[in-house]
Structure formats: structure tokens, C-alpha cells
Amino acid sequence: MALQKCGLNLNRVLKELQPHGSLEFPCAGYSSHHTDKQEDIIPWHWHEEIEIVYIENGQMKIKIPSKTFLLKKGDCIVINVNILHYAAAVPECKLRSLVFSPALITGKDDFAFAKKYMRPLLSCHSFSGYYISRETNENVTRWFNCAFEALAGDCYGFEFIVRENLSRICLFLHREFEPQIDTQNIPLNQDNLRIRKMLAYIHKNFADNLSLADISKEADVSERECLRCFQKTIQLSPIQYLLKYRVMQGAEMLLKNPASSISEIAALCGFDSQSNFAKMFKRFYKCTPREYRNRNTE
Numbered sequence: 001m002a003l004q005k006c007g008l009n010l011n012r013v014l015k016e017l018q019p020h021g022s023l024e025f026p027c028a029g030y031s032s033h034h035t036d037k038q039e040d041i042i043p044w045h046w047h048e049e050i051e052i053v054y055i056e057n058g059q060m061k062i063k064i065p066s067k068t069f070l071l072k073k074g075d076c077i078v079i080n081v082n083i084l085h086y087a088a089a090v091p092e093c094k095l096r097s098l099v100f101s102p103a104l105i106t107g108k109d110d111f112a113f114a115k116k117y118m119r120p121l122l123s124c125h126s127f128s129g130y131y132i133s134r135e136t137n138e139n140v141t142r143w144f145n146c147a148f149e150a151l152a153g154d155c156y157g158f159e160f161i162v163r164e165n166l167s168r169i170c171l172f173l174h175r176e177f178e179p180q181i182d183t184q185n186i187p188l189n190q191d192n193l194r195i196r197k198m199l200a201y202i203h204k205n206f207a208d209n210l211s212l213a214d215i216s217k218e219a220d221v222s223e224r225e226c227l228r229c230f231q232k233t234i235q236l237s238p239i240q241y242l243l244k245y246r247v248m249q250g251a252e253m254l255l256k257n258p259a260s261s262i263s264e265i266a267a268l269c270g271f272d273s274q275s276n277f278a279k280m281f282k283r284f285y286k287c288t289p290r291e292y293r294n295r296n297t298e
Helices: 112-122 138-153 158-180 190-205 212-218 223-234 238-256 262-268 274-285 289-296
Strands: 027-035 042-045 050-064 067-071 076-079 085-100 129-132
Touching: 027 138, 050 138, 050 158, 067 076, 067 129, 076 138, 085 138, 085 158, 112 158, 138 158, 190 212, 190 223, 190 238, 212 223, 212 238, 223 238, 238 262, 238 274, 238 289, 262 274, 262 289, 274 289
Parallel strands: none
Antiparallel strands: 027 085, 042 085, 050 067, 050 076, 050 085, 076 129
């Protein structure tokens, strides 16, 4: 089974729509190179699968709500299902990742693998993301690379090798979190739910004249609570995030709509003037919109 092509396809609530693997084997592998350029950043998103990221070279900063991890060569991180996450190279890195459905490990819902191990682990309030350094646990990185290379090489029986090694990692995680596991289902963290709602609202209405009051109303919280939630979870204010998202959408439109003028794109992204758009664009992309379009369409 070959590696899948990297690329996010997000819906309005930031859920990744790209299928990972197939119905018969719900696991996908990715290999990608990233720099600290704005276009290489992996934006906030979530999916119903577990993700394991391993750093082959360089460094990468990975964020989940309320936590930031700096991964170096040989380190990896496991991100739980339904958890928002974001990644950016520092300043450059090459990574491997496996994204897989828990069903790959559990089989049927009434099997012991699901009832005794995976379901309690996935619903553990403390398990949102788990950082594993090369120095502290070489076993996990070895299991990961064994699974990744079997998948990438499409070797005979790779499905068994991948499932066996991912099962080892899941059992390791269960042992690590066992003292904190509550066998009852625990709802998603309240901040995680609120930030999802507010980010989805921004993504849907970014071209409108949004205010802090508009954004906070979407999650039925006060403006003060909205500010706290954003700062705690993604370390940006709502308006800072809105501006950044508008600029990112503008960069995408510059390439997708070559016939549109820069002033038209500025208006479509919610900016009140072309000059304001150009000023914000240069802050994030270190070049003007026109330079960005010319550089990426030659």
C-alpha cells in the first residue's frame, strides 16, 4: 500500500475530509518536507483517526489546545481522535506520519480490544497528545518506523505488520494513562468544543465584518471568555486569528483566480482596502500579493 499524497481538505468545522486508507484497511502513511514559510504551515484541523507524527530530520512545533510541543529528530507525538492540532517547521523538517482508525486495532466494538483498552484510552480526559522523545522510549519509535516502512514498501503481509506495531503503541499508551483512565465516556474538553465552534464560524464568515461579539456569541460565551479560550488553546486572539485566516485565504485565491485583481481578492477576503490587504499579506508571507502570485505561477 503506497503512501498517500499530503494535503488537507477541511470542511467548515475544520474536520479533515480526506479518507485515510480504505474501508478494508483504514490506515494511511504520509511523508512530507516542511519549512517555516506560511504556505508550509499545517493549519488547525481535526479528524476521527489517531495520528502519530515522527520527525526524520529538523524540528517541528506541534500545537494542540493548551499545549505546545517542540519535536526534534527522532521524536514523535501521538494525537488522540477528534483533537484540534497545528504544526509548523522550526525552521525546516522532514516528517513521517501514520493516520489510522481505532477500528484497525479493535475490530468489532464488543471485542475486548475495544472495551478493555481502546475505548477507555480514547475517552481519557488526560490523553489529547502524548510526546515521546527518542531518548526516553526507543521502543515506540522503532514500532512506528517498522509499521511505516512496511506500509510504504507495500511488502507481503504489510497489513499484519502495521496492525501489530500500532497495537504495541496503543497498548503502551494504555499503560501510561491507566492511572488516569475513567472507564466511563468523558465528553470533549469544553474549551476544545468552544474553540471548534468559533473557528468554524470564522472560517464560514471571514469575509464579513466580524467583531469579537459576533465570534463569542457563536459559542454562547462572553467576550472575555472568548478571549481566554483563544489565548489558552491556540495562543492567538480571535481577531489575530481572523486576520491570519483572511490572508491565508487571499494567498489561495491569488493562485486559484489569476484573472481576479488584487483589489477584488482583498474585498473577497474581508479587507476594506487593497493597501491594508497588502500590508497584512507582507507581514505573513514576507512579500507583496503581486510578488507572491508571480513567484508561484511562473
